[in-house]
């Protein structure tokens with residue numbers, strides 16, 4: 001099993017490269033455009049054939065490498081069916097299987113951070129995008145976000161998974177690599193609430209500045225273009 005977790009310093013994004021072994025098919029989750037070369041080098045070194053690439057949601061803080069990887073390897077671009085991205089090859093519904101050689105992921109529709117946020121379950125681990133973060137959760141104040149929907153996604157979907165399920169988020173600002181559902185239930189300060197109303201109250205009072213890249217990243221990721229292509 002190849003499980004490679006890349007960290008993008010600029011946006012604190014985690015990207016995951018999955019494959020059942022050297023020389024086999026591979027899948028990438030949440031790739032960042034600036035790191036495309038590194039992914040291709042790793043794929044090349046391990047003789048992996050990239051067949052599928054997933055974005056958990058339309059990112060506001062970096063440009064996705066979905067399109068660039070598709071151009072270079074002809075891999076299929078996957079997002080959830082609620083995605084407004086114009087260049088997706090496969091749109092998955094809630095609870096749909098995504099398969100590559102010897103690996104199977106199941107999509108879970110987890111809106112709240114954005115209306116197009118999906119998580120992906122693979123055996124003992126779940127890729128939570130920006131829905132559930134380590135000791136946090138993704139902001140819900142733009143891109144069709146909803147604190148109420150996020151409460152439902154976290155409490156009624158993700159936290160229902162077995163407690164030892166590993167949690168791999170799309171970001172961590174403290175370079176923590178993973179957690180578990182059980183640890184998040186117990187320690188995540190946002191999850192120590194008694195009601196949806198209490199959760200909404202927390203999320204509506206975060207007072208965060210917009211991501212610096214937002215005005216470029218969101219439209220570029222919807223169109224599947226680079227920042228330069230968007231401007232020209």
Ligand code: FE
Nearest residue numbers: 059060130138
């Ligand atoms: Fe996000």
